[in-house]
Amino acid sequence: MLREILIGVDLGTSSIKVVAFDRAGRALASAARPCALSQPRPNWSEQDPSAWWRAATQAMKAVSRRIDPRRVAGISFSGQMHGSVFLDARGEVIRPCLLWNDGRTAPQCEEIIRTVGREPLLRVLRNLPLTSFTLPKLLWLKQNEKANYRRLRTLLLPKDYLRYRLTGRAAMDESDAAGTVMKVIGERRWAGEILAQLGLDAAVLPPLIGSAEIAGELTPAAARATGLAAGTPVIAGGGDQPVGAVGVGVFVEGQAMVSLGTSGVVLAPTRAVHLGGEHGLASFDHAVAGSRYLMGCVISAAGSLQWFGDALCQAEAAEAKKARRNLFDLLLERAAQTPAGAEDLWFLPYLMGERTPHPDPNARGVFFGLSTRHQKAHLTRALIEGVNFALRDSLELMRARGLAINDIRVTGGGARNPFWLQNLADILGQPVRPVENPEGGAMGAALLAGVGAGLYKDFNEAARRAIRVGDRVRPRRRDVRDYEQRYQRYRRLYPALKDLFVQYS
Structure with a gap:
């Protein structure tokens, strides 16, 4: 049987969307479910990862009823970046996820810079900590919820948690990991020396993989929950911004993506590794292997x-x-x-x-x-x-x-x-x-699935086949x-x- 359907899962802040595409980028079926946001205190922003899983399985099951699950070549993800999913030794969620727009960690950002120093942070991580990022969230947990920190065994990002529930394997892709400011940009390794200076345990960080690499297969339990076929390849995926850039064909220097979502983003691919940190400009790894990007973010667009x-x-x-x-x-x-x-x-x-x-x-x-x-x-x-x-x-x-x-x-x-x-x-x-296809995040995830599953030779072929760009607005x-x-x-x-x-x- 020809396996040529690609499924993109887009975990956003306000909703999760699942879209099935054919090889030409045409949407075959889609379903979305809302995600509730909690703001228990001023400047705090949280969500329940278990609620993401319920919403994801409902949306996947709705899509699976409208396609032949046996024809799915692969599943992949686009996910809101920087959020901290804390798991215990049994893989259970310890507390609600601190989101990308949570602003409680300003004191931790200052402490990280004071303890490690601006120059070492920029030399190793190419970025300075911001309240959006994951490292200060981990430090906040240690300082403010000591009992929860003692229970912590694995730290994942939002879409990684969904992949973990689908495959039973914990991992983090390089593009999303870059946004934690715990990964060395341009290298596949965690900055253990930085975490050690802060008294944090790097053992809670999962293995790193490429965004287009196969991270596992759908387990029988996940197949029952989603209506999809057990054994379906699950490709790692990436952060919503780099995956969104893949979905609009932006992965070459000279291009830029402007995203007008809940947050506003300007993302520009680069060949070189640039320094971030100044004025909130980030320098991260792209979802396309070997590429980097600079990114600015307007939190409320x-x-x-x-x-x-x-x-x-x-x-x-x-x-x-x-x-x-x-x-x-x-x-x-x-x-x-x-x-x-x-x-x-x-x-x-x-x-x-x-x-x-x-x-x-x-x-x-x-x-x-x-x-x-x-x-x-x-x-x-x-x-x-x-x-x-x-x-x-x-x-x-x-x-x-x-x-x-x-x-x-x-x-x-x-x-x-x-x-x-x-x-x-x-x-x-x-x-x-x-970009004429309105499914930027889900489309990018599906293209990652297609490259990872071998349906496309590379991202250039994927873009030629699947992405349609509108006329210039001058x-x-x-x-x-x-x-x-x-x-x-x-x-x-x-x-x-x-x-x-x-x-x-």
Whole structure:
């Protein structure tokens, strides 16, 4: 029997999605389930890994009913990065997972830099610790939940936990491991010397494997839970950002991916290993073997729009529901009718702190310049412009490192909105291209499965067969000039407010 179906599992912050693709990248079946988020204290963000497993098995079973499971060549993963899944000796979850957007570990980040030193951290890890990353979460557990730390035997990242439940084998792929700031970038080894200086036990870290390597096979118990066939190859997968980049065909220097999801990301592949650490810019291993990337992250991108809609747009939500329209399409349609610059209204998208270019867990969201002239559409436009300005911050840092980026591909929910795309092109001052396949993360995971299972010779063949990129959205010359001036003014807001963020935190 010809085995040519590929399954991509995309574990995000708000949901988990499972998609079955054919070799040409056409979606055959898909299913999604929500993932609940817990914020037990200010600046904390957690999820229950057992809930991920329940959601994943439900979604896989729904997909398996619409395909022939015997024809599946492989399964792989895209997963939210940096989260800490703590397992005991029996493989049971010890406590809820601390997520990528959890900001409680600022004291641990400072302690790591103070204990190890900036220069050794940059020399070995190529990055400095941020509250998003996994190393400070491990140190937090040791310092604040001593009994749980004594029980700890294995530390996994979110999608690794799902793979562990499917195969019974604990492992971590190199692309996701890079985001822990416990792995040596460009090498397949943990930085045991760094952990030893912090009094942490490297034995809790699992074996490292490549993103396109086979990590195991579906166990009979997992087959019963998912409806898929026992023995199906399970390929390692990777972090959501590098796997998303694979899913849009971004793995060569000169390209960049902009992801307009809950968080906003600018990711640019590089041949060389660059230093990260400055201004929250990360330098990690790509999911494509031998490649690296620089990455900047805006913690609240589409998440800012989600907050705005939930908190302030009940009337519009009712109107959209009555008209059977998407609320955010309605909001952005009205925002597009307001002038560029939203009549001198500014938005800082720091609703949960920020990472790039201001690694500051105390930063907070701000509408600046409100007047009686401003209506809700102005606020919506200012919000989109503020997110796009923040994304440009990351692109400018990469340009300063000497990267010449000439192919920007856009993915995520925001990529489907013409106004957001055009405004992004205007603010970046470069053409952007949406990726027509909306399943970026799941698509990337499926391509990893295809390369790992031998269905594609390499990633170039996978991209040619499966990825479809839309037409260029070109920047409008007049708006580029206007936004260049506005961007310089935007950049002055955070320095002016930085001390106040600390005082009022």
